[in-house]
Amino acid sequence: MSKISFATVWLDGCSGCHMSFLDIDQRLIELAEKVDVVYSPLVDHKEFPLAVDVTLVEGAVSSDEDREKIINIRQKTKTLVSLGDCALTANVPSMRNPFLVKDVLDRAYMENVTINRQIPREGVPRLLPYSRPVHEVVSVDVFIPGCPPPADAIYFALCELLEGRMPDLTGKTRFGA
Amino acid sequence: MTPEELYQIAEEEQESLKRFHFRMFVCTAAGCLSSHGDSVLDALKKEIKEAGREEECLCKGVGCMGLCSEGPLVFVEPDGVLYGKVKVEDAKEIVESLGKEPVARLVCPIDLPFFTRQKKVVLENSGVIDPERIEDYIAHSGYEALVQALTEMTPAEVIDGVFKSGLRGRGGAGYPTGLKWSTVSKGVGGAKYVICNADEGDPGAFMDRSVLESDPHRVLEGMAIAAYAVGASQGYIYVRAEYPLAIKRLQTAIRQAERCGLLGNHICNTTFSFQINVRLGAGAFVCGEETALIASIEGKRGQPRPRPPYPAEEGLWGCPTLINNVETFANVPAIIRNGAEWFAAIGTEKSKGTKVFALAGRVKHTGLIEVPMGIPLRDIIFEIGGGIPDERNFKAVQTGGPSGGCIPKEHLDVPVDYDSLSQLGSIMGSGGMIVMDESSCMVDVARFFMEFCMTESCGKCVPCRVGTAQIHDFLQKIINGDAVPDDLEFLKKICDMVKETSLCGLGQTAPNPVLSTLRFFRDEYVNHIVNKECTAGACKVPAKQEVHS
């Protein structure tokens, strides 16, 4: 049996969901026997492959780069999994949403800064007007809430997916967990 | 007041009318007042005086004659001439023409279907009597029904009469009036109340305003009959503060009726006593809902509460309360006077009597009309309304306001009655009827109503509070060209959910304008979404804005 191709991607989030994924600990070895990690901030591949079976997304869609990435990934992924509250609800990144991007940038880079006051524009992606949950931008197949989702919940969800079932996470994790 | 005294007043008043050879009626309802109907009245009186014809010519202010778009209106008897758009400067000429050739340039033909196709019951006195004089009302059989009920009928017989007439609530839902009265009459407890709902919040409707301005005594009489029937001794009229003229005329009417002993203690020397107080609304559409209206009279935020218990059992201050709207009460005197059979002979099998509509929007003759139930929509718009102006084409007619729907031309032959309209996803409503031509975008119309519902939602229950805002945002998104085709199905799902889960009628009907336009004008939605175009060319479709950093 060929291994299932597996990717993880990190958009606007704190990487906590990836840390929680690593907290699966020794079960990662069992997992590694079943899946082939083809793209992830945790490994070295630079390009997202053309066809991936399962992709975990951490983080909200906040910049034009995030959006291009997720649209590309959606096209190439069979089962897209929103991992954690930032991907599900835009969570902490969304706290800027009631305000204009300009005001947010001013507050961060001008008002509260004493030296080198300038808004970075070169080499950084542009912010979208709103930081949005992944499913508002592309369709998502599986949702794993939590900030971060507990390692057990992530492991359970992956096992279910590997068995070809849709995981029911009721009682295993929740928003903000 | 005894019946004899009443008939005497009527006779004297009729006699005094007969003394005049000419009678001039000047509309002084809000529509004509806004085009200075009051100045025209003064000018005519002045001219009559100067011409020394006071003895032979009566000139009085009356209520609404209906054809508001041609105001100010002046009607002259016995010549049978209707003048429209009369200016102060025309007064002299009009007075001079009495008994001679009418002033041709001002004449409005009265053989228009606008007048001939109508059937007046509620509006029988509108435009005929002076709303500020009780004698004039009495001369036109006013308070006869009340006296008859008090002296010749038992409360049960009154209720039976209303029941047999088949009268249904004119406020929108069409609940059988006789049944409601009967429930309240059986209610236990010390006090009972009768409330007249004159909180006509539906944008595009002005029937109640017009009735109150043109024939306020009729409503008082209807309420008094109802109070006698159900056993109440205190009544309230809850009227919008936005209707200052109606309020003034109501208060005048109440004072006059009290002075004549037609309201107050021991009416007609019977044991029946009934007071009426006016309570002002304050700009909240939701107060048209019974329980919200009661909360408002109690001095609270106008938030509806779950029913049951219905107000008929536990209403104002926990007492059995009868709530009917203005037009419902205005039908009652005619039913008592002419009999239930007479009333039941008008209209259709399940919708009896007439209905007053406020015809407005893109139609030639705008104004107030009263038609028998069951008349086809087409006849109202194209005959009575005179069709669409500016050589444009009819697109839709909106009935029932924010709780109703838009009916397209395919269904123009639908008879206007409670059941047929609700089958089309609209409602009879209180009687607003807004005609739209091809220059109106139906998505925008739906958005307009949803914005209304969003700002009028009381905010108590979640589906209505958040749902109306979400639906509004969706419609805005569609208009902005930011929606995808799948959004339409989702929109419909949200609408269905808000309809089924909201606490009161406002939320339960708020999605109707969206659902009905989705049903009949889906292509306009699709055009907005797929081609980013407005079929009617009414909406600005802004360029998509991606980033605003």
Added chain:
Amino acid sequence: MRTSFGKPSPPSEDRRWKIIGATMRRHGYQPHALIETLHTVQESFGFVGEDAFHYVADSLRIPLSHVYGVATFYHFFNLKPQGEHTCVVCTGTACYIKGASLILQAIEDEYGIKPGETSDDGKLSVLTARCIGACGIAPAVVFDGEIVGGVSATDAVNRIRRCLQK
């Protein structure tokens, strides 16, 4: 913090408080007189201010938050003084279909005031109404209390100019 709870006295010598007191007395100082009283306050002062809230709440023995909740529930009550001149544009359905939004836009373009706002000099307030029941003569605008029908955007701007010159 108040210490005594006798019969509250009016906030000032202003005679208008007497009218408000009379309304409350007529209703026997019953809590259900709240909305009627707020109507009298607005009629007398043009708006419902903080001193009025305290006076009415104390006289009718209603909690302050309740009074404030009621006053803000009903859009008829203004909590701020209105401009010297007011222009109320009807945005009922018939008026909307016949271009009320164009009127509002024209006023905003000319005077920079959006619905609900008052000009900086306190001369002009622009308001909207949810149908004033003059649908037969739509679009309708109320200039300083006078209803005018069939108003175009230019008409409206011109009339406001005349109002302001008065």
Added chain:
Amino acid sequence: MNPSIRVKTFKIDDRDVSAREDETILAVARQNGIFIPSLCYMDGLTPIGACRLCMVEIKGSTKLFASCVTRVEEGIEVITNSKRLQKYRLRILEFLFSERNHICSVCVSNGHCELQSMADQLGLTHVRVPYRYPIQPVDATHERFVVDHNRCILCARCVRVCDEIEGAHTWDIMGRGVEARVITDLNKPWGESESCTNCSKCVHVCPTGALSEKGKSTAEMKKKQQFLPYLTWIREGRT
């Protein structure tokens, strides 16, 4: 007890139950260990039927009934958990999450919030309607408590407990529709309130992190609600 009150028997989810005729379907369901979700309902406060989560079906009627305000009737058959109800309840929760800025991960009530646990219980994993992101204030002027309007779901428990139990009526709701907001006194900072007795009842009945004690950090605000049934019980004993 009033001797004229009769007992009714009926069915909830095919289980035979009996109740006094003045009891609500929700109360009877709880007595029998049948779960019906709710947020605005609180035992000891006047039910208002506002959140609509507790809606149930009654066989023979297409209408839905808010069980917290619907009295029992002889012989009715109540269904508490149909597909249709599940669908609508999820939508109500989505509406609540989308209405204001509920960010569980950084909320004082994280882990102790009724909205959050309701989402978990009913299986809400993501919100399909767009978030509205309103700008809502936080008032920390009171020396002991904070009100964060971003987390408020307008259940009016604070308003009711302050009025019905404490008797101060410091809280009420201003405005209407999505603009509605809880206020203290004349919409003044809570710290300046003349009527507030600092009793903290509102804080503890609040189902979310909208009302909290000062000094509590993320996930530290545990509500203590046992006082309410106790007070109600003691007061009933006196009358």
